[in-house]
Amino acid sequence: MQKILTGNEAAAEAMRQIEPDVVAAYPITPSTKIPEKFSEFVANGKVRTEFVAVESEHSAMSACIGAAASGARAMTATSSQGLALMHEVLVNAGGMRLPIVVANVNRALSAPLSIHGDHSDSLLERDSGWIQLFASSPQEVYDLMIQSFPIAEKTRLPVMVCFDGFETSHLSTNVEVLSDTAAQKFVGQPKKFPNLFDFGKPVTLGGYTSPEYFFEVKRGQFEAFENSRKIISAVGKKFAANYTAPIEKFKIADAELVLVVMGSAAGAAKVAVEKLRAKGKKAGLIRVRTFRPFPGKEILAACGKAKKIGILDRMVPLGSEGGVLFNELNSILYSNNSKPTTSNFIYGIGQRQFNPDHAEQIFADLQKNKLPKINFVNLRA
Amino acid sequence: MNLQAAASRKTRLTGGHRLCPGCGLGAIVKQVLATIDDPVVVVNATGCLEICTSAYPQTAWETPWIHSLFENTAAVASGIDAARKALVRKKKLSGKAKNLKIVAFAGDGGTYDIGLQALSGALERGHDFTFICLDNEGYMNTGYQRSSASPLGAATSTSPAGKILAGKQTARKDILGIVAAHRIPYAAQSTAAHHLDLIAKAKKAIETPGPAFLNIFSPCPTNWKAPTALGMEICKKAVETNFWPLAEITNGKWKLNFKPQSRKPIEEFLAGQKRFRHLSKPENLKLKQQLQKEVDQKWQELLQLTEIS
Missing domain, CATH: 3.40.50.970 (Thiamin diphosphate (ThDP)-binding fold, Pyr/PP domains)
Incomplete structure (x- = not known):
C-alpha cells in the first residue's frame, strides 16, 4: 500500500x-x-x-x-x-x-x-x-x-x-x-x-x-x-x-560520459543525463547503493564504454589524492584496459545545494581537455 | 547466606586464570557470584579481570560472559537487561532463564573515570543489574597510573613521588556518594577480605530489583608494592583506620556496618605499601596529615548521614 x-x-x-x-x-x-x-x-x-x-x-x-x-x-x-x-x-x-x-x-x-x-x-x-x-x-x-x-x-x-x-x-x-x-x-x-x-x-x-x-x-x-x-x-x-545489483545503472550501456554518485544527488544527476541525451551526448550514471562491500567488479563491468568519468564525493578530501569514492574507483579502473579519465567533484558539503544545473556543469567540465583532479561544485570563489 | 553455603556452590570463575598472586579480584568475583542461585550473565569492563580470565582460546568463565570495551560496561548491561525484558514479553525466554541476573564488573577506572557516564545513565534508567566496582585505586593493568580513585599522596606512575610533587595531589572521588545521589535502591561498600559483609551485600544487591552498586576494595600487591601475603591484611587495616568504611545505603538510608572502638591511625594502613613510602619522610608530613584529616572528615560526614537518614 x-x-x-x-x-x-x-x-x-x-x-x-x-x-x-x-x-x-x-x-x-x-x-x-x-x-x-x-x-x-x-x-x-x-x-x-x-x-x-x-x-x-x-x-x-x-x-x-x-x-x-x-x-x-x-x-x-x-x-x-x-x-x-x-x-x-x-x-x-x-x-x-x-x-x-x-x-x-x-x-x-x-x-x-x-x-x-x-x-x-x-x-x-x-x-x-x-x-x-x-x-x-x-x-x-x-x-x-x-x-x-x-x-x-x-x-x-x-x-x-x-x-x-x-x-x-x-x-x-x-x-x-x-x-x-x-x-x-x-x-x-x-x-x-x-x-x-x-x-x-x-x-x-x-x-x-x-x-x-x-x-x-x-x-x-x-x-x-x-x-x-x-x-x-x-x-x-x-x-x-x-535490488539484485549493488549499483543502479542509468543509461549506462553505451555511455562515454559517466557520473558516479551515492545517495539522493542521483536524482539531480539523472535529470542532467537526460538533458545531455536529448542533445545527443552519450551520458550515463552509476549510483553506488552498496558502498561496503565495495562493488568494484560491477562498476567496472558497467562503465566499459566510458571515456570520462566524473566521480562525485560528498566529503572533503583532506591531504588525500581525492575523495573516498574517487580513490576506491580509481583503484578499480586502474585494472581496466580502457583506462578512462577520472575527475573528482566535491559537492553538497554541509548541504551546499546540488541541482540538475550543477550536474550539467559537471558534464560540461568533463568534456574539457584539461580539468583539475579535484573540483569543487557550487563553491563561492 | 553463610560462608559454607557460598563456598560449596559450583564456582563460576574457575582456577587457571592469570591474576597475580595476592590479587583481590578473583576472591571478590568468586564470593559475589557464589551468592546467586539464578543464572548469571557477567559483563566485564576492560582491565585485569577481563585480560586474565578470557585469553582466547581459553576461558575461566563457567557462566555467560561478555567484554565489549572499557567505558561502556553499564551500557552493555543495559542492553542485556532490555533484551531480557523484550524476550520475556515476546515469550521467547522461559524457565529459570527468566530470572537471570546481570552482574557487571569494572575497575575503578572503568567506574570513577571513563565509565562514569555510562554508569550514571544506566542507574538513572533503572535497569535491573548490579554494578560492582573492583577498586584497587588505579589503572593496574597498565602499571598503576593514577585514577580518580587513587588516594591523596599515593605514588603512581603518573603521579610519582617527586621532589616537588610527592604523589597524587588530590583526594579520591566520592563514588559512593555520587551513586547514592542517583537514589537507586541499594548501594554499598565492602572489601575483598570482609567475607561475611561482602557476601551479604552481594546477595542483597543482586536480589534487589532495579540497579544496585557495590564498591569493593581490592588489594593489588603488585602495584601497591606490598608483600603478596599482605593483601587481605591491608583490606582490614583500611577498614580499621576508617580509610574504607563498610557502609550501605538501602532506599536512601545510610548505615555503617562497622564502627571501630577507636579508629587506628592512617599510618597502619599505609605501612607495608611502598606506594606510600615517601609519606613517612619529614618533608611530606603535611601531606600525610592532610590524608588523615580527609579520612576523619569523611567519617564524620558518614556518621551524620547515618543519623539523619
Whole structure:
C-alpha cells in the first residue's frame, strides 16, 4: 500500500514492522524523528520492543551490543557526531560479528558546526566492519531497512543504512509499504547464534586475543565481507528485482560520459543525463547503493564504454589524492584496459545545494581537455 | 547466606586464570557470584579481570560472559537487561532463564573515570543489574597510573613521588556518594577480605530489583608494592583506620556496618605499601596529615548521614 512518508518516517515504519527486541537511541538532528516516532509506537503498544533512551550514542551502540549478544534483534538511529561518538563501539560490534542495524542519516561533522547533510560521517566508518547501504529516496530507505536484518543475520555483519540528512530524511514522498504480514514474513524470525542467554552452553564473548590469533580473527571478518556480496544480492533479489545489483545503472550501456554518485544527488544527476541525451551526448550514471562491500567488479563491468568519468564525493578530501569514492574507483579502473579519465567533484558539503544545473556543469567540465583532479561544485570563489 | 553455603556452590570463575598472586579480584568475583542461585550473565569492563580470565582460546568463565570495551560496561548491561525484558514479553525466554541476573564488573577506572557516564545513565534508567566496582585505586593493568580513585599522596606512575610533587595531589572521588545521589535502591561498600559483609551485600544487591552498586576494595600487591601475603591484611587495616568504611545505603538510608572502638591511625594502613613510602619522610608530613584529616572528615560526614537518614 502507498503511504506518504519522509525518509525518517519510512525508517521508523520499517522498524515498526520489524519489531526489533531492543531499540537504544539518543536524539540527534536530522535523525531525531526516527527514535521519536519509534518511541510513539512503543508508548502506544504498537510494538513489544524495549526502547532504551540512552544518555549518549556511545551507550546506544553499547546497549545494542549487549542486546544482540543476548540473541535479541537490536537497532538504533543516528547522525554525524553521534556516529562519530559511536566509532569505537561500531568497530567493536563489527569485530564481534553482531547483526545490529543502524539507520544513519548523513550529516556533516563539526567543526565548524553544521547540522546539514554530507557523507563525511559514514564514510569515516568505511573500515569499521559494517555493511553500508546508501539509499537515495524514502522508498529505498524503507526497502533497505526491511532487507537489513536478513542481510545482517545471514552475513553475521552489522548493517548501516545511510541516507541524506534533510534531502531524504525530511522529504515526504509516496512510499510503497508492504503489509505488516508480508514485511514480517520477509524479515523472518531472528537467526540463532551462540548467545549470553544460552545458560546450558555458557559463551565467553569479546575476550582478549594474543598476537597468535588476532590476525586470523580479522581475516575471518574479511572473508565475511567477501561472502556478503552474494548474500546482499540474494536478499535484494528476493525483495525486488531492482535490488539484485549493488549499483543502479542509468543509461549506462553505451555511455562515454559517466557520473558516479551515492545517495539522493542521483536524482539531480539523472535529470542532467537526460538533458545531455536529448542533445545527443552519450551520458550515463552509476549510483553506488552498496558502498561496503565495495562493488568494484560491477562498476567496472558497467562503465566499459566510458571515456570520462566524473566521480562525485560528498566529503572533503583532506591531504588525500581525492575523495573516498574517487580513490576506491580509481583503484578499480586502474585494472581496466580502457583506462578512462577520472575527475573528482566535491559537492553538497554541509548541504551546499546540488541541482540538475550543477550536474550539467559537471558534464560540461568533463568534456574539457584539461580539468583539475579535484573540483569543487557550487563553491563561492 | 553463610560462608559454607557460598563456598560449596559450583564456582563460576574457575582456577587457571592469570591474576597475580595476592590479587583481590578473583576472591571478590568468586564470593559475589557464589551468592546467586539464578543464572548469571557477567559483563566485564576492560582491565585485569577481563585480560586474565578470557585469553582466547581459553576461558575461566563457567557462566555467560561478555567484554565489549572499557567505558561502556553499564551500557552493555543495559542492553542485556532490555533484551531480557523484550524476550520475556515476546515469550521467547522461559524457565529459570527468566530470572537471570546481570552482574557487571569494572575497575575503578572503568567506574570513577571513563565509565562514569555510562554508569550514571544506566542507574538513572533503572535497569535491573548490579554494578560492582573492583577498586584497587588505579589503572593496574597498565602499571598503576593514577585514577580518580587513587588516594591523596599515593605514588603512581603518573603521579610519582617527586621532589616537588610527592604523589597524587588530590583526594579520591566520592563514588559512593555520587551513586547514592542517583537514589537507586541499594548501594554499598565492602572489601575483598570482609567475607561475611561482602557476601551479604552481594546477595542483597543482586536480589534487589532495579540497579544496585557495590564498591569493593581490592588489594593489588603488585602495584601497591606490598608483600603478596599482605593483601587481605591491608583490606582490614583500611577498614580499621576508617580509610574504607563498610557502609550501605538501602532506599536512601545510610548505615555503617562497622564502627571501630577507636579508629587506628592512617599510618597502619599505609605501612607495608611502598606506594606510600615517601609519606613517612619529614618533608611530606603535611601531606600525610592532610590524608588523615580527609579520612576523619569523611567519617564524620558518614556518621551524620547515618543519623539523619
